[in-house]
Amino acid sequence: MPAPPVIGIVGSHGAYGRWLREFLATRMGLEVLGADPADPAGLDPAALLERSDVLVFSVPIRHTAATIDEYARIAGGREHRQLWLDLTSIKAAPVAAMLRSRAEVAGLHPMTAPPKGPTLKGRVLVVCEARLARWRGWLRELLDALEAQCVHSDPDRHDRVMALVQAMVHATHLAQAGVLRQHAAGLGSLEGLMPYRSASFELDAAVMARILSLNPAIYEDIQFENPHVPGVLDALAGELARLRDAVRRGGDEGRSGFRRHFLLDNREAFGAGALREGNHGFERLAWLLADLAETRTLSVHLPRDEPGALRRLLHVFERLGISLSSIHSARTPEGEVHFRIGFAAALAPELLLEAGRRIEHEGIGRLL
């Protein structure tokens, strides 16, 4: 196993290919080569195979297994010294294809779009170790550098879980988007409904918008390339039909059927702990949404990330007799700490302007 290994990314010009190239080159100091018909600097498959020690397949889901088979055919057994990885959102077909080669094999699935930050810190990465020997130690180094929360799985379990965790969630939100579209003529589009929002609706609308904003091919393939999805969609349609039938039936019978099946039995299946934790999580998000809805706000970056920096910022408001209604901090992907401070809607705008002026003038922070 060469140290440090040369990495070849198949799909180097795609969203993840580019993120991974940057990560491997800058965070791990590795030489990274690529192959991609869309990459003018890309190598052809034979050259990439020849010059790489580790191959990472990061191509559209529907083409992954065939692409891996093609690389195995071209490698002709010489890949026995290599480690082959993939990033595909489904795992059984790509991992089976990699196992048809003679390479060492692990399947990876980051549960996030390519992040804006430099690593997968705070995100989940599913790891399917399939055939590892000499490369096991280096894979550990890679996973450590990625800083993700790793969950180990076999490919079949991964795909069964993803039919629920991804395909079902995307399906329910796409169906909601379709229903909203059907009613838009009478009640207004999403924008017209937002003034009536609950926290649940706001969160669901955000998920719909997220799905409809990212790469459509991925959402299509997550439904169509996972053999466990049709069964999950049947179950989902069955539950919705049952709910509709109970509501149509109405009366004591309809209502008691609804209460037993949808409320009591589901509550019991969740369990007291999961209910408490989920409900608490929802309340925290609803609280955050309420704070984000405040219109009188200041966002400040404190350049001196040191003890006392926040006290100096708060002292400006204290001196002006301004009380805060919320304060949140977040670290940007670049590592800057930003504070978002909310004030009562009645606060005079001139007072807020004065606070901003003092924050900048006294070198306490930069307004965003």
Ligand SMILES: NC(=O)C1=CN([C@@H]2O[C@H](COP(=O)(O)OP(=O)(O)OC[C@H]3O[C@@H](n4cnc5c(N)ncnc54)[C@H](O)[C@@H]3O)[C@@H](O)[C@H]2O)C=CC1
């Ligand atoms: N983008 C996302 O949110 C996530 C993507 N993934 C997985 O990452 C993989 C890549 O996805 P993205 O980068 O988003 O897709 P993408 O569509 O942005 O990039 C795919 C790239 O593969 C190239 N390509 C197609 N056939 C090729 C071949 N035979 N040889 C070399 N290159 C080829 C395309 O030209 C394109 O540049 C997929 O398997 C996807 O499931 C996983 C988690 C999240």
Ligand SMILES: O=C(O)C(=O)Cc1ccc(O)cc1
């Ligand atoms: O970031 C998000 O919201 C996503 O859901 C993106 C995404 C798309 C495909 C995956 O396999 C994993 C994550």
